[in-house]
Amino acid sequence: MALETTGGYWSPVIWLAAFIVAFLISYIIWGMGEKKHAKGEQEKPFLSGMEEPPKEEVHIRAENMYWGFTDTLRGYYDFMKKIHTGIINDYVLWFLGMATIFFIVVILPEVFK
């Protein structure tokens, strides 16, 4: 049932057993939480007294996720976008360039040996 790896072994059964125990402990702790909260008003988020906008308007869209990360790496992403031109000529050039590099790295050392 265990997969031997370079440094030891991996047993999904042991992992599952540990997961079930952790889940049960978490569930018990969650079950001990406060149950007498008021439904409705008390469940609403507090936005400094402002009215909560409709849920559809506050759903975070894909473009806004991880913006801090992508903004920090703007230089890298600008460069990557620049080389991903979408033009087939460039795709072919990348291929020819890499083939040339393979040639230089693999064959030339043999020639000059």
Place this chain on the structure above:
Amino acid sequence: MNDWIVTNAPILIIATPLFAAFLTPLVDRVSKRGRDAMVFVATLITLVIAFILAKNVFDNGLVVYTLGGKSVGLTLPSGYHVPVRIILEVDGMSVFMAMISTLTSFVGLLYSFSYIKGEGSGKYYTLFLMMLVGMLGMEMTGDLFNLFVFLEILSVSSAALIAFYARKGKPLEASIKYIIISSLAALFVLFAIGLLYGEYNLLNMGALAGEISSEATFTFTTQIAFILLFASFVLKAGAAPMHMWLPDAYGEAPGAISMVLVAATQASLYALLRVCFTVYSMAIDASTIGIILISLGLVSIFIGATMALIQINMKRLIGYAAVAEIGYILLAIGVGFFELAKVGGGGVISEYGLKALQGGVFHIFNDVLDIGLLFLVAGAVIYVTKESNLNKLGGLAHSMKYSSIFFIIGMAAVSGLPPLNGFASKILIYESVYKVSPITSIIAILASIFMLAIFVKIFHSVFMGPKLSEFATCKEAPKLMLGSMAVIAVIMIFFGLFPDFVVNNIVNPAVNALMNQAGYIGSVLGGV
């Protein structure tokens, strides 16, 4: 009958979908239901043959099948001691790949029955079966020229299917790019085959390997041919920085085709492994090739993962994740090849070298399953909403409960979360790569965490949040689509829970076949 099937399985596995492909347009004119039934039965038979062949190869070792002759030796004109007829050579690696190709095609076909409807669907199934023929031909053949022919069949059918549902716009552009890139790679392969034929008068891979491994007959032209083959198959495998066609093609193809395209890309990766391990093996500077593969793997992981983060098209994003996954395979295979170089033609490969190869080969199957499942879910979302822009989607878990569960399974697997299949192969890769270069292993682990963040982005954008008014009437995907996703998900969970079973029974024979160059050469030349 049973013996006849087992004996002729190497050709039946190619002939069955080929025959059905040519029959499809005829049956289509008579009955659409009849056509669907015929295509289903043909693909199912091909799947069953793949498993029969796999059992035969795992039990009895490499199978050599000669077309038009009872044995390899009988193919020769008198006194001419080289194999000249079409010879299929099926070893553990071939059947490993055949299982992947037939399984994904079968599941993709079930999915297509719901996805592809209306005018021209008969042509779709013809092309679909031709795609399967191309993959299986590449995986079964022992002949370099036939490899080229099947590569062409695969490329042409794939290009047509990428743009199948479009008459203008991006799918056509993606298809044109795919066919240009594929033609370029095929031309390089053909040129390399010409060089090798000019040098040795041989096309059979086993016989070629026998000549190439001899220092006396290893020439500069042989090295040039290697570079041409290596560069072409690396391009077709979608390794960065030659990956740019891949998100275009995967992103625009119909859902089921995107999944089968992943298997098709792996068929090119198989050809790369065949060239490196079987045809050239120790004749070339294997440690340099190992380092090149490791570098390509690392670049693919990094570029694939980081570029996926900024995509807003759901399928393009998964396409970039597929580039990163190919990176993991190349990284592991590179470490294995590097370690194999240390022991030369003989000796025993280090334990972590062997584990790296096991991890890499195991990850080929896992990549097709994980990325394939995500493409099927993406296809279902596009089918239901007619939208693939992540900025416009949202709240679909309210109406697509099962699809969202399948997405979570795919997301967890591709990110290498335990106890799913992606983790089992990745842990083999991480630990073995760590022995060669700790920093490379750390980058690979970080990229996996990054992938989880990326797929959380898709999950949040597409499935979470309130039900949006524009998708208020959307329902769950059709049952056949869900069934297809369920089949893949069940296999993934099984692979995750019983990785030792998979590695011992399916992966190890493939790895042993890759390392046994002498056995491959001997199986052909022994009969001459």
